[in-house]
Amino acid sequence: MIKLLNVSKVYKRTGSALEDLTFEVPKGQFVFLTGHSGSGKSTTLRLVHMAERPTTGEVRVVGFSSQRTPPREVWKIRRRVGFVFQDFRLLPGRTALENVAFALEVTGAPRGEVRAMAQRLLSKVGLSAKAASPVHQLSGGEQQRVTIARALASEPLVLLADEPTGNLDDRATRGVLDLFWQINALGMAVIMATHDLELIRSYPAARVLELDQGRLVFDSHQPAGGR
Amino acid sequence: MGRTVREAALGFRRAPLLTGLSALMVGLALFVLGLFSLVTHNIRSAVADLEERVEVVAYLRETAQPAEIESAIQTLGALPGVEEVRFFSKAQALERARQELPEIAEVSADLAVNPFPASLEIRFLPGSPTAESVGAVAAAASGFPFVEDVRYGREWVERLFLLRRIGAITTLILGGAFAIVATLIIGTAIRIAVFARRDEIFIMRLVGARDSLIRRPLLLEGAVTGLMGGTLAALLTWGAYQAVYHLLFKLEWIPPGWMWGGLLLGVLFGAMASNLAVRRHLKEV
Ligand SMILES: Nc1ncnc2c1ncn2[C@@H]1O[C@H](COP(=O)(O)OP(=O)(O)OP(=O)(O)O)[C@@H](O)[C@H]1O
Ligand SMILES: [Mg+2]
Numbered sequence: 001m002i003k004l005l006n007v008s009k010v011y012k013r014t015g016s017a018l019e020d021l022t023f024e025v026p027k028g029q030f031v032f033l034t035g036h037s038g039s040g041k042s043t044t045l046r047l048v049h050m051a052e053r054p055t056t057g058e059v060r061v062v063g064f065s066s067q068r069t070p071p072r073e074v075w076k077i078r079r080r081v082g083f084v085f086q087d088f089r090l091l092p093g094r095t096a097l098e099n100v101a102f103a104l105e106v107t108g109a110p111r112g113e114v115r116a117m118a119q120r121l122l123s124k125v126g127l128s129a130k131a132a133s134p135v136h137q138l139s140g141g142e143q144q145r146v147t148i149a150r151a152l153a154s155e156p157l158v159l160l161a162d163e164p165t166g167n168l169d170d171r172a173t174r175g176v177l178d179l180f181w182q183i184n185a186l187g188m189a190v191i192m193a194t195h196d197l198e199l200i201r202s203y204p205a206a207r208v209l210e211l212d213q214g215r216l217v218f219d220s221h222q223p224a225g226g227r
Numbered sequence: 228m229g230r231t232v233r234e235a236a237l238g239f240r241r242a243p244l245l246t247g248l249s250a251l252m253v254g255l256a257l258f259v260l261g262l263f264s265l266v267t268h269n270i271r272s273a274v275a276d277l278e279e280r281v282e283v284v285a286y287l288r289e290t291a292q293p294a295e296i297e298s299a300i301q302t303l304g305a306l307p308g309v310e311e312v313r314f315f316s317k318a319q320a321l322e323r324a325r326q327e328l329p330e331i332a333e334v335s336a337d338l339a340v341n342p343f344p345a346s347l348e349i350r351f352l353p354g355s356p357t358a359e360s361v362g363a364v365a366a367a368a369s370g371f372p373f374v375e376d377v378r379y380g381r382e383w384v385e386r387l388f389l390l391r392r393i394g395a396i397t398t399l400i401l402g403g404a405f406a407i408v409a410t411l412i413i414g415t416a417i418r419i420a421v422f423a424r425r426d427e428i429f430i431m432r433l434v435g436a437r438d439s440l441i442r443r444p445l446l447l448e449g450a451v452t453g454l455m456g457g458t459l460a461a462l463l464t465w466g467a468y469q470a471v472y473h474l475l476f477k478l479e480w481i482p483p484g485w486m487w488g489g490l491l492l493g494v495l496f497g498a499m500a501s502n503l504a505v506r507r508h509l510k511e512v
Pocket of ligand 1: 037044
C-alpha cells in the first residue's frame with residue numbers, strides 16, 4: 001500500500017536528507033519510524049504524503065506514484081492518508097467541533113450532515129465532551145485528539161504521525177498511543193515518527209524502522225542479514 | 228457555489244479596510260482611464276465632425292465637355308472611400324456664391340461674365356477618409372486634362388488624421404498602463420488575503436480539499452474588488468463630466484459600450500490578478 005523504491009532526497013540548501021531508501025508498508029501495519037534528529041523521519045513522512053517529491057526513486061502510496069501523479073491530483077492521496085503533527089496545526093479561535101467540521105466541509109461532506117459527522121469523530125477519539133470548547137483552551141493531549149479526529153474525517157487507509165507525542169506528558173502520550181492502536185485495530189495502517197525509544201519498547205508488536213543520516217539501518221521485520 | 232460566495236463574503240467582512248482600500252486604489256487608477264476616455268471620445272467626435280467636411284474640389288476648364296465630365300464622375304465615384312461626386316455648373320457656382328456672400332450678390336448683377344468655374348465636389352464615406360484615400364482621389368482628379376486645379380487643404384487633412392491616430396495610440400498605451408496598475412493592486416490585495424487565510428489553506432490542502440475550492444472564493448473576491456473599483460471609477464468620471472459640462476463647456480458623455488467594457492475589464496483583471504496570486508501561493512506551499 002505504501003512503497004518506497006530507492007528513494008533519495010537532496011535539498012538544495014542542506015544537501016542529502018535521504019539516501020536510497022527502500023521499504024514497504026502493507027495494509028493495517030503499525031510502524032514506528034525512529035532515528036536521531038535530522039535522520040530524515042519528517043522528510044520520509046512528507047514524501048509519503050506527497051508534500052514533496054523524491055529527487056530520485058519512486059514513492060507509491062495508495063495506488064498513486066510520485067512519478068505519475070500531477071500536483072492537481074495530490075488531493076486524492078490526502079484523502080486516503082491522514083496526517084498528524086507534533087504542533088497540532090489546529091485553527092485557533094475555533095472549537096474542537098468546528099475544526100473537525102472544517103475538514104469535513106472542504107472535502108465535500110454533505111453540508112447538512114457535517115456537524116453530526118464531526119460529533120461522531122470526536123466521540124471516536126474520546127472527546128465528545130469538549131466539542132464546544134475553543135481549541136486553545138484544550139490541553140495538549142486533547143488538542144492532539146482533535147487533530148486525529150480531523151485526520152480521520154475522510155476515512156483514510158493510513159495515518160501518518162510526525163512526533164505526535166513530542167509536546168505531551170507521559171499520560172497524554174499513552175492516551176494518544178492507545179488511540180492509535182485502537183484505530184489500527186480497525187485496519188488502518190499507522191506510521192509514527194518518534195525518537196522516544198522507551199515508548200517504542202513498550203509496544204513490541206509494532207514494526208520498527210530506524211533511519212540514520214538518511215539511510216535505513218534497522219528494520220525489525222528484516223532482522224540481521226537484511227539491510 | 229454557495230461555499231464560494233460565503234467564503235468570499237467572509238473575506239470581505241474579515242478585512243473590510245483592505246478590500247475597501249484596494250477597491251479605492253483600483254477605482255482611482257481606472258478613474259484616470261475614464262477621464263482619458265472622456266477626452267479621447269470628445270476629440271474623436273470633434274474630429275469626426277471635421278472629417279465629414281473633408282472634400283476634394285476639382286475646378287474645371289471652360290473647355291470641358293459634358294461627356295468627359297460624365298466619365299470623370301464615374302471614374303472618381305468608383306474610387307475607395309468616395310461617397311459621391313457632384314457636378315456644379317458655372318451658374319450653380321455663381322448662385323451659391325451669391326447666397327453665401329451678399330457683397331458678391333450686389334457686384335455680380337453688374338458682371339458681364341460669370342467668373343466662377345464649374346467644379347466637381349467629391350465627398351467621402353463617413354468615418355472612412357484617410358490621408359491616403361483623400362490624396363489618391365486628389366491625384367486622380369488632377370490627372371484629367373480638363374481639370375484646372377484641385378483643392379483639398381492637404382496639410383490640414385493630414386494633420387487631422389495624425390491627431391486621430393495619436394489619440395488612439397495614447398489611449399491604448401495609457402489604457403494598458405492603468406490596466407497593469409489595477410491588476411497589480413488587486414494582485415497585492417489578494418496576496419494579503421491569501422496570507423490572512425494561510426492557516427486554513429494549509430489545512431485544506433492537508434486534508435485533501437481540491438485546489439478549485441481554495442481558488443474560487445479568492446477569484447470571486449478579486450473579481451468583486453475589480454467591479455467595485457470599476458463602478459467607483461465610473462461614478463467619479465461621471466462626476467467630473469458633470470462638473471466640466473456645467474462649469475466649463477459642453478462635452479459628450481462616453482459611449483455606454485466603453486463604460487460597460489471598462490467595468491467588464493475591471494472584473495476580468497480582478498479575477499486574473501487573484502488567480503495569479505493564488506496560483507503562486509499554492510505553488511510555494
Ligand atoms: N525543507 C527543507 N529544506 C532544506 N533542508 C531540509 C528541509 N527539511 C529537512 N531538511 C534537512 O533534511 C535532513 C532531515 O530532516 P528531517 O526533518 O527529515 O529530520 P527528522 O528525522 O525529522 O529530525 P527531527 O527528529 O529533528 O524532527 C536534515 O538535515 C534537515 O536539515
Ligand atoms: Mg522531524
